[in-house]
Amino acid sequence: MTALNALNGSNALTVRVEPAAGLRVAAVTAALATLPLSYREAGRDAEVVVVSGEPGWDERVRAAARTGARGVLVKDPVPLPTAATLQAEVPDCVIVLAETWASHPLLRSAAEQFAEPIGRAHLIDARSVEPATGRSLRAVLFAQLRAVQNLGIGVVSLAIAAETPSSILGVGRSASGARIALSAARSDTSDGSLDLLLVGRAETIRLALSDSGAVRPGRAMLTSEADAHELPTAWQSPLRTSLLALHDALSTGTPTDQLREFTEAAVLLDPGAGPSAG
Amino acid sequence: MNREPLGVGIVGAGPVVQAIHLPTLARLPDLFAVRSIMDVSPDVAAAVSGRIGAGASATLDELLADERVEVVAICSPSAFHASQVIAAMRAGKRAVLCEKPFATDREQAEQIAEVSRETGVPVIVGAMHTFDPGWTAAVTEWESLGHEAHTIRSRVVLPPNARFETSATEVLTPRPASGLPDLDDPSVRAGMVSGGVMGLAVHDLPLIRRLLPATDRPATDDVEVVSASALSPWGYELGALVHGRLVHAVGALTEQWRPTWELEVLSDTASMLLEFPPSYVHAGSAVATITTGEKTVRFGPHAHNGYEGEWRALHAIASSGSAAAPGVETLIEDLVFAVDLASAAAGRVRQEEIR
Structure with a gap:
């Protein structure tokens, strides 16, 4: 009976996409369409609610929880220094963040399989290019920082070293003392990807992560003294990965712990701060 | 090409000369022939020059006095570059190639520029990517x-x-x-x-x-x-x-x-x-x-x-005169x-x- 339920999708969670400015509903709908056994679109009483991560997203989460949602997916959340306390406010609701690069499936694989060399890196250099009509460059830097965190790197300091109308540079340190450099620049040639280079004494790791809506795979390569190891590609967008993570969390009862590091990142990269020493 | 290859004198015989410049010059036999190599270690100079049938010089003066040496490549440690470039110019060579950086500060660079203007001997700096x-x-x-x-x-x-x-x-x-x-x-x-x-x-x-x-x-x-x-x-x-x-x-x-x-x-x-x-x-x-x-x-x-490019550029300016050389002001500003x-x-x- 269970197998039949799975086949006809009756184990699927009901989901509602809450229309909002800044939320690309079509992209979410398209991702949900690739998960017909996990999700089934429903109306007001849905078990899962997808909300926009535009300012005020914490209130949207609270509102969804009040209507009985068991899970909320926050699409592209903006920095929120008070996010860490949100989960305690809605204890019966699982919150999962769907972030531009931080939710990329390759990042989790790299964090697991390259954990030791990541810990030995002395330099973490993140670079991306943002289209003219894209996010603010500080928002891009925040997304880079979140990707670095999701590699398992504890970031203890970060400061904006330079900021121009066309580019931005942030520098800091990891808990292990590695230099962290994050930079973003504007150009219409942007393909939305993030280029991450980690350099250690005897290894380098390079990751290319496609943007949140793309199914185009990323690439992760560890090079050591004698060989190289490339992780298998995953033809899955970060958004689909987040939807699956939410489904798994609700199915298994496993809590998520994204909000703590998200909050740390928001505090590190204070959106209101000006350039400081690097 | 009917012209004889230009005679080359190389100052310094370290790994860069051995692994970069000599293999590069070996690909350009119509343009260059290495005549003399000088190193602070006479044994190294003799061994490296002996591999290619060139002469070994014990001192810079000896190398510059060799009339077969028409162009000079300065490949010594950076601290010696300026004085050796100037010495090569004053010795009346046709052109000088100096490994980067060609001086340690603006003052040295301007001295080189002045001597280049005075002697008419052009200099190019071996920043290889600029010639790539x-x-x-x-x-x-x-x-x-x-x-x-x-x-x-x-x-x-x-x-x-x-x-x-x-x-x-x-x-x-x-x-x-x-x-x-x-x-x-x-x-x-x-x-x-x-x-x-x-x-x-x-x-x-x-x-x-x-x-x-x-x-x-x-x-x-x-x-x-x-x-x-x-x-x-x-x-x-x-x-x-x-x-x-x-x-x-x-x-x-x-x-x-x-x-x-x-x-x-x-x-x-x-x-x-x-x-x-x-x-x-x-x-x-x-x-x-x-x-x-x-x-x-x-x-x-x-x-x-770019290494082959810089040697080709050196040949061009030695053959056609300093007018074809990169502007010295550009070299100075790059250095500064x-x-x-x-x-x-x-x-x-x-x-x-x-x-």
């Missing part, structure tokens, strides 16, 4: 389309030089092993970053300066280093605003095998990526791609690299740009909190 045919083709296209760079990012991550040297030649004088630097010492950090700029980043700094808008040259009066860090076991991270434009560079020497040497240039509507091969491998030119909203155009790889960046970065890294 992939770069020259791409930058010509970039400039013709009117793109204005607002961000330039450099990444250089290299395996040990020895890995490449031994593929280019059988090195007579391998580099001594060095221990791990003590990065808790601010002077060590400062020396590492300054050395990184003048020894590694310097290859690309003339390219970066050229990519800044022409109306803003010289760039040296508006350089603000905004970040600098020394990297273990050897490397640098450097951020600067140059006329309000962001330049970010990282360089590291590692034990891993994959070489990365990239220069990324961004404007509002176009981007250019240059991927250079490592210095020693004689693997041809950089590959450059210029991307706009409509298309991506690739330049290279060409068969020869590098020296200023290195100095400011060293100053900042002394204050760096590394914990």
Whole structure:
């Protein structure tokens, strides 16, 4: 009976996409369409609610929880220094963040399989290019920082070293003392990807992560003294990965712990701060 | 070509000469013939010159007195470059090629420029990327389309030089092993970053300066280093605003095998990526791609690299006169740009909190 339920999708969670400015509903709908056994679109009483991560997203989460949602997916959340306390406010609701690069499936694989060399890196250099009509460059830097965190790197300091109308540079340190450099620049040639280079004494790791809506795979390569190891590609967008993570969390009862590091990142990269020493 | 090859004298016979210049010259037998090699170690000079049937000189004066030596390559340690370049010019040679950097400060560089004007002997600096045919083709296209760079990012991550040297030649004088630097010492950090700029980043700094808008040259009066860090076991991270434009560079020497040497240039509507091969491998030119909203155009790889390019340029200016030489003012400004960046970065890294 269970197998039949799975086949006809009756184990699927009901989901509602809450229309909002800044939320690309079509992209979410398209991702949900690739998960017909996990999700089934429903109306007001849905078990899962997808909300926009535009300012005020914490209130949207609270509102969804009040209507009985068991899970909320926050699409592209903006920095929120008070996010860490949100989960305690809605204890019966699982919150999962769907972030531009931080939710990329390759990042989790790299964090697991390259954990030791990541810990030995002395330099973490993140670079991306943002289209003219894209996010603010500080928002891009925040997304880079979140990707670095999701590699398992504890970031203890970060400061904006330079900021121009066309580019931005942030520098800091990891808990292990590695230099962290994050930079973003504007150009219409942007393909939305993030280029991450980690350099250690005897290894380098390079990751290319496609943007949140793309199914185009990323690439992760560890090079050591004698060989190289490339992780298998995953033809899955970060958004689909987040939807699956939410489904798994609700199915298994496993809590998520994204909000703590998200909050740390928001505090590190204070959106209101000006350039400081690097 | 009917002309006889130009006679070459080389000052210094270390790994760079053995692994780069001599194999390069071996590919240009119609243009050059090495006549004499001088080194502070007479044994090394004799051994290296003996491999190619050239003579060995015990002193610079002896090399310069050799009438068969028509052009001189200065490949000694940087501190000796200026005096040796000037000596070669005053000896009446036809042209001088000096390894980068050709001086240690503006004063030395201007002395070289003055002697060059006085003697009519042209000098070119061996910043090999400036002669790379992939770069020259791409930058010509970039400039013709009117793109204005607002961000330039450099990444250089290299395996040990020895890995490449031994593929280019059988090195007579391998580099001594060095221990791990003590990065808790601010002077060590400062020396590492300054050395990184003048020894590694310097290859690309003339390219970066050229990519800044022409109306803003010289760039040296508006350089603000905004970040600098020394990297273990050897490397640098450097951020600067140059006329309000962001330049970010990282360089590291590692034990891993994959070489990365990239220069990324961004404007509002176009981007250019240059991927250079490592210095020693004689693997041809950089590959450059210029991307706009409509298309991506690739330049290279060409068969020869920037080292061969600089020797070809030396032959051209020695054959046709100093009018074909790069402007000395450009060389001076390139040098001062590098020296200023290195100095400011060293100053900042002394204050760096590394914990």
